[in-house]
Amino acid sequence: MAISEKEIKTLARLARLDFSEEETAKFVPEFEEIIEFANSINSQVQGDTSSIREVTTRIAQLDELRADEVQESLPSEKVTSNVHSDNGYFAVRRVVK
Numbered sequence: 001m002a003i004s005e006k007e008i009k010t011l012a013r014l015a016r017l018d019f020s021e022e023e024t025a026k027f028v029p030e031f032e033e034i035i036e037f038a039n040s041i042n043s044q045v046q047g048d049t050s051s052i053r054e055v056t057t058r059i060a061q062l063d064e065l066r067a068d069e070v071q072e073s074l075p076s077e078k079v080t081s082n083v084h085s086d087n088g089y090f091a092v093r094r095v096v097k
Contacts, residue, residue, distance in 0.1 A: 003031045 008027045012019050019027070076088040084091040 003028060003035065 005024050005028055008024050
C-alpha cells in the first residue's frame with residue numbers, strides 16, 4: 001500500500017505539525033516501510049495472534065499501587081496563583097467551536 005505526500009500532509013495537519021517539503025518527502029518511504037511491516041504481520045497471523053510475541057511495557061499491578069488516603073488538598077489561591085483564574089477556576093481559551 002502506497003502513501004502519498006498529500007496523506008502525510010493531512011496527517012501532519014491533524015497532528016498540528018508543520019513539515020517542510022523535504023521532510024514530507026522523507027516520510028513517504030518511512031511510512032511505506034511501517035505499513036509494509038504491519039501488512040507482513042497481518043499476512044502471517046491471519047486472525048490467530050497466539051504466534052506473535054507480546055510487546056508491552058510493564059504496568060504496575062494492582063497490589064503494587066499505594067492505598068488511597070484522604071489528604072488535605074492545596075488551597076485554591078495557591079493553585080491558581082500563577083494562572084488566569086475566574087472565581088477559583090482555571091480560565092482557558094475555548095478550543096471547541
